[in-house]
Amino acid sequence: MRSGMMIRAAMLAAALAMAPIMAPGDGRAAEGVTPAAAGRAVKTEAQTIRLFGASIKYYEAGQGPTLVLVHGLGSSATGDWGKVMADLAKTHHVLALDQLGFGASDKPMIDYAIQTWVDFLGEFLRQKKVTDFTLMGESLGGWISAQYTIQALDGIAADPAFALPKPTRLVLCDAAGRHDTMAKAFGPKPTGADAPPPAASLAGQKAMLGAIFHDPRWSNGPAALKRGFAWSLSKGDAWTIHAVYSNPALLNETVDGKLKDITIPTLVVWGAEDKLLPPADGQFYADGIPGAKLVTIPDSGHAPMIETPKAFLAAVEPFL
Numbered sequence: 001m002r003s004g005m006m007i008r009a010a011m012l013a014a015a016l017a018m019a020p021i022m023a024p025g026d027g028r029a030a031e032g033v034t035p036a037a038a039g040r041a042v043k044t045e046a047q048t049i050r051l052f053g054a055s056i057k058y059y060e061a062g063q064g065p066t067l068v069l070v071h072g073l074g075s076s077a078t079g080d081w082g083k084v085m086a087d088l089a090k091t092h093h094v095l096a097l098d099q100l101g102f103g104a105s106d107k108p109m110i111d112y113a114i115q116t117w118v119d120f121l122g123e124f125l126r127q128k129k130v131t132d133f134t135l136m137g138e139s140l141g142g143w144i145s146a147q148y149t150i151q152a153l154d155g156i157a158a159d160p161a162f163a164l165p166k167p168t169r170l171v172l173c174d175a176a177g178r179h180d181t182m183a184k185a186f187g188p189k190p191t192g193a194d195a196p197p198p199a200a201s202l203a204g205q206k207a208m209l210g211a212i213f214h215d216p217r218w219s220n221g222p223a224a225l226k227r228g229f230a231w232s233l234s235k236g237d238a239w240t241i242h243a244v245y246s247n248p249a250l251l252n253e254t255v256d257g258k259l260k261d262i263t264i265p266t267l268v269v270w271g272a273e274d275k276l277l278p279p280a281d282g283q284f285y286a287d288g289i290p291g292a293k294l295v296t297i298p299d300s301g302h303a304p305m306i307e308t309p310k311a312f313l314a315a316v317e318p319f320l
């Protein structure tokens with residue numbers, strides 16, 4: 001029961017990684033993590049594009065080969081990538097969108113599915129006329145990126161007009177999407193002594209930050225908890241998160257048995273101390289994708305691009 005509770009917390013915990021992350025131990029916001037700070041870091045303002053009638057915010061910066069960044073559940077472009085976006089933009093044309101239901105994008109009250117975000121990512125890339133690009137996704141964004149790549153390479157589309165632009169490289173960071181892990185995450189919520197504290201509480205904030213990060217200092221300190229709790233309450237994406245957990249059809253969208261269809265160069269990056277999506281899931285991806293390389297980042301939890309950004313960049317930049 002305890003194991004199921006921890007895995008169920010995985011995507012909920014990722015939903016707090018987008019809060020203004022505090023520097024360990026001192027309650028100060030870490031550089032480049034809040035949306036405003038990250039926007040300044042990459043020297044661009046968020047732009048807006050309309051996809052299927054919805055308003056979607058995105059960041060665009062840099063020149064060179066195109067790199068598309070896909071964030072996780074409850075996060076945003078700058079929430080997940082704010083500490084590494086500027087460095088990546090030094091050598092790449094970076095595109096990072098707030099996915100439908102998150103960040104500053106529209107948040108319709110719909111039954112979200114992995115396919116929802118795959119369709120929106122495809123439309124975004126078609127409108128931006130992106131045809132040669134590396135796709136990088138974190139947590140839920142990794143699941144979406146894997147499914148997107150499978151469908152793009154296999155030519156799967158609702159209509160030829162909606163053919164998905166094909167990535168040429170793929171990077172999966174602590175990716176969700178393995179069936180057994182997701183089945184536990186979407187399973188019955190523990191009760192009694194095994195029940196986690198309410199997510200919308202200071203205790204819930206502390207527990208989830210502790211689950212995201214390996215270094216315990218990231219979840220300690222009243223200033224960090226107070227500011228992070230306030231930010232998590234202001235995001236307005238509770239319906240999206242609830243819709244994900246209440247949609248058992250997502251288990252039909254896991255990637256088991258499909259990874260062999262990913263035939264482009266792939267890098268799998270995983271925090272060695274990930275408490276939410278176990279490192280064994282990283283090995284699952286690396287074993288299932290032909291020729292994939294697995295890099296494990298020591299002393300890092302579920303969000304290496306936030307907790308250990310220098311080590312994360314050292315892992316991904318040679319591949320890019």
